[in-house]
Amino acid sequence: MDYSHVRDVDPAVADALSGEVRRQNETLAMIASENHASEAVLEAQGSALTNKYAEGYPGERYYAGCEYADEVEQLAIDRAKELWGAEHVNVQPHSGSQANMGVYLAMLEPGDKILSLDLTHGGHLSHGHPANFAGQTYEVEQYEVDAETGYVDYDGLDELAESFDPDTIVSGYSAYPREVEWERIQETADAVDAYHLADIAHITGLVAAGVHSSPVGVADFVTGSTHKTIRAGRGGMILCDSEYADAIDNAVFPGTQGGPLMHNIAGKAVGFKEALSSDFQAYAEQTVANAKALADQLQEHGLELVSGGTDNHLILADLRPSHPETTGKDVEAALESAGIVMNANTVPGETRSAFNPSGIRLGTPAITTRGFDEAATREVADLIARVIDDYDDETVVAEVGERVQELCDAYPLYE
Numbered sequence: 001m002d003y004s005h006v007r008d009v010d011p012a013v014a015d016a017l018s019g020e021v022r023r024q025n026e027t028l029a030m031i032a033s034e035n036h037a038s039e040a041v042l043e044a045q046g047s048a049l050t051n052k053y054a055e056g057y058p059g060e061r062y063y064a065g066c067e068y069a070d071e072v073e074q075l076a077i078d079r080a081k082e083l084w085g086a087e088h089v090n091v092q093p094h095s096g097s098q099a100n101m102g103v104y105l106a107m108l109e110p111g112d113k114i115l116s117l118d119l120t121h122g123g124h125l126s127h128g129h130p131a132n133f134a135g136q137t138y139e140v141e142q143y144e145v146d147a148e149t150g151y152v153d154y155d156g157l158d159e160l161a162e163s164f165d166p167d168t169i170v171s172g173y174s175a176y177p178r179e180v181e182w183e184r185i186q187e188t189a190d191a192v193d194a195y196h197l198a199d200i201a202h203i204t205g206l207v208a209a210g211v212h213s214s215p216v217g218v219a220d221f222v223t224g225s226t227h228k229t230i231r232a233g234r235g236g237m238i239l240c241d242s243e244y245a246d247a248i249d250n251a252v253f254p255g256t257q258g259g260p261l262m263h264n265i266a267g268k269a270v271g272f273k274e275a276l277s278s279d280f281q282a283y284a285e286q287t288v289a290n291a292k293a294l295a296d297q298l299q300e301h302g303l304e305l306v307s308g309g310t311d312n313h314l315i316l317a318d319l320r321p322s323h324p325e326t327t328g329k330d331v332e333a334a335l336e337s338a339g340i341v342m343n344a345n346t347v348p349g350e351t352r353s354a355f356n357p358s359g360i361r362l363g364t365p366a367i368t369t370r371g372f373d374e375a376a377t378r379e380v381a382d383l384i385a386r387v388i389d390d391y392d393d394e395t396v397v398a399e400v401g402e403r404v405q406e407l408c409d410a411y412p413l414y415e
Contacts, residue, residue, distance in 0.1 A: 001042075001414060025413050028370075028380065028404060030342040032314035032363025033174070033202060035231050036370070036413055037267070038274060045233050045267035053259045057092075057249060072266045079272035083208040084216050086239035091226070091268055092252050092260040093236035096201040097126040099223035100170075101133065102238055103197050106251035107221075108167055110137050115161055115194070116170035117152070118142040120346040120354070122316070124174040124199065141166065145176070145348050150307030152176070154184050161192045171219065172199030175345055175361050177295075177310035182215040189220075197221045201236075203312055205229030205365070208275055209284030212312055220244070226268045229287065229313055229365050230275055233267020283368060287313050290364040293374035297381035303388070306347055306359070314363040318347040323388060328357045334391035339404035340384060370411040380407070 001021050007014035024036065037045075049069065055062040058070040058077075073091060080089040093099035108114075114134065117123035121144045125132040128140030141164045146153040161169065169192075171185045182198060189196040198215035204224040206212035215222050222239040226232045238248050253260070274280060288311070295305055295315045306316040319326050328344025335342055347359035362384070364377060372380070383400045390396040 001039075021414055026405065026408050027336075027339045027341050028408065029366035030340055030362045030364070030380075032343075032361050032365070033225075033228050034363070035228055035365045037227065037231055037233070037271065039414065040274070041231070041233055041267045041271045044270045045263050047263050047266055049262040049266050052262050054262050055253060055259050057253075069262050072262065072269055073260070076265050076269035076272060079269060079276060080237060080239070083272055083275055084204075084214065084222070084239055086216050086222070087242040088240050088245040088248070090238045090248055090252050091235070091265055092257060093223075093238060094257060094261060094264070095234075096199065096223060096225040096236040097124075097132075098252075098256060099236035099238045100126045100197070100199060101256050102248060102252040103221045103223060104134060104138065104168070105255050106244070106247040107195055108138060111139060112167040113139045113141070113164060114168050114170060115141050115143060115157075115164055115166035117173055117176070118144050120350045121145045121348045122173040122176035123170075124201070127170045127199070145307075147349055150305075150348060151178055152180070154181065154188075157185070158188050158191070161188050161194070165192055166194045168195040168197055170197045170199060171215070172197075172201065172203075172223075174202060175314070175316055177291075177305070177312060177314050177316055178307050179212055179311040180215070182213060182218045186218050195220045197223065199223050201225040202228055202314070205231065205275065205280070206284055206288065206312055209281050211284045211288050221248075226271065229284070230271060231280075231365075231369065232271020232275065233264045233269075235261065235264045235268060237268070286373065287364050287368040289374055290368050290372060290377040291315060293377045294362060294364060294381050297378040298385060301381070301385035301388075303385065313365050314361060316345060316347060317360050317362070318358060319360065319388070320347075320351070320358050326388065326391060327352060328360045329355075330391050331360050331388050334387050334397055335384065338383070338387055338397045338401040339408070340380070340387075340400075367411075370413055372411060376407065376411070379403075 003014045054066045054069040058074045076091045116127035128134045143157045169189045196219040198219035207214045227234040295309045304321040332344045345359045345361035346357040
């Protein structure tokens with residue numbers, strides 16, 4: 001990528017930008033929430049729309065000169081409606097967390113009750129962790145996955161909902177490898193007269209392609225990120241029925257945000273157009289197929305996976321049964337040295353701290369974007385298992401790193 005203009009003004013930043021492109025080219029991104037946007041999306045995000053303030057919504061701006069901003073945002077909205085089948089879409093949230101904030105502000109009062117999945121069981125900070133605004137503003141109770149199966153404990157959720165009497169139940173997760181039973185959770189929400197917020201941040205692309213069931217038309221509100229499995233411009237969105245449109249729009253602007261990031265919305269529009277193609281359908285299917293291949297091969301090496309496998313784009317491995325003295329951070333550091341970038345993660349029944357947990361989380365969206373198929377993914381699983389077995393052996397890590405470089409060269413990125 002050409003950063004000649006940046007280099008003329010700021011060589012230090014140009015070096016960092018070039019270094020980041022090189023890092024992405026020379027490593028395998030297996031953080032489940034990461035992906036590689038197309039050069040078209042990157043170009044849109046780096047456009048002159050970064051200069052434009054456009055408070056308000058298409059046709060109802062507070063500033064002049066918004067005709068092209070209106071055009072771009074309306075394209076993003078219309079394409080999102082087509083992709084997810086929603087009556088109303090707000091594409092202005094700067095992130096998935098701010099999309100959640102928009103729903104909370106629109107529908108809840110401070111001190112209202114939220115019932116969500118525990119962070120160590122696969123939930124997200126913005127679903128009510130005490131370190132996050134949601135946990136500081138609302139009363140939060142959390143459900144869990146079943147300790148034996150690794151699946152959401154829907155019966156336990158029913159019981160907790162009845163006793164806690166929440167105002168909102170949150171579904172959709174950041175480290176849950178199974179398909180979510182949206183209708184089952186909606187039944188629970190209906191039984192206690194609560195709203196149902198489905199956060200599909202991780203699986204936006206899988207839902208759009210129909211390889212994961214959709215909560216749109218089931219849950220009251222659906223939020224998501226626009227840069228993970230959907231590969232569009234970085235940010236968030238809110239999907240809802242038209243009856244909630246005004247409340248949601250007012251909560252996003254002026255409730256939680258000022259000027260929208262119009263350059264990011266341009267990236268969303270471009271990425272959504274890409275996602276409407278048959279190529280994207282094939283991509284989403286391959287992402288899931290690769291995740292299943294990754295899961296199967298890691299199990300062949302004796303690793304224990306939470307829930308025993310995956311239905312989506314990620315796997316969560318518990319190192320304790322097979323490698324009781326090895327932590328997720330040990331593995332994360334060794335794999336990064338070998339050129340495989342993933343993250344340590346808490347697991348259900350976590351016995352260590354969140355800063356040095358017992359599990360690892362791996363995802364296939366980014367390597368699938370590079371062109372990896374099941375066979376190539378199985379080889380990556382072999383390399384991962386080899387490092388886990390000997391994470392402190394520099395020779396092993398170096399040998400794995402050499403093979404990772406060969407794979408990166410075979411599946412180039414941003415040529």
